[in-house]
Amino acid sequence: MNKRVIPAVVLAACTIAAVTASGADAVKSLRGDVSPTVTNSPPPLPPQQIQEGSFARAWKEQPPLIPHRMEKYEIDLKVNQCLRCHDRPFYQEAKATKIGDSHYKDRDGKQLDQVSRSRWFCTQCHVPQSDLAPQMQNTFRGGGE
Ligand code: HEC
Ligand code: HEC
Incomplete structure (x- = not known):
């Protein structure tokens, strides 16, 4: 084998070995x-951001x-407790x-x-907030009110 090729081959082999070893360490299940047969407990929810008035x-x-x-x-098939404050007969009080x-x-x-059934599950669209740092930076700028 050409003398110049040998170091390159050795280097490549070492790199592959190193990547494989660190890869084996890095693989970790979410x-x-x-164990897969045990139900995992969910991570704790971050505290909800509460404030007076709208976001x-x-x-x-x-x-x-x-x-x-x-x-x-509670919101289920029959009961929707959001309505008792936000629905037309009750919101003023x-x-x-x-x-x-x-x-x-x-x-x-x-x-x-009455409120349409297609709007029944309020929290499908209306969500609470937590004051957390964004997990990924982005350039979105709100343009609303
Ligand atoms: C006990 C009464 C009450 C109940 C029950 C209630 N809310 Fe509210 N909600 C309020 C009041 C009062 C406000 C006005 C803002 C504030 O908190 O000062 C409000 C504000 C809101 C706002 C913000 C509106 C805006 O224009 O910014 C949303 C969205 C909302 N509620 C959704 C819900 C949802 C969804 C539920 C059910 C999971 C719910 N609310 C249950 C009393 C209630
Ligand atoms: C399919 C999505 C969706 C669902 C489900 C939904 N909403 Fe909304 N809601 C919106 C959107 C979008 C707006 C803002 C535009 C508008 O008023 O339609 C809004 C606006 C509101 C507002 C503010 C109105 C205003 O004049 O500022 C309140 C209060 C509200 N929703 C409460 C509720 C409650 C309570 C429920 C459950 C009974 C609910 N919403 C279900 C999407 C939804």
């Missing part, structure tokens, strides 16, 4: 060391963010924001007496 919206049609505690308000008129229309734009 489940941690918990600024990043764009006009953004579903407003939830500024108050909400883990006790509760001093809560009235649910948007768009929520009382069905998918064909027909007016309904």
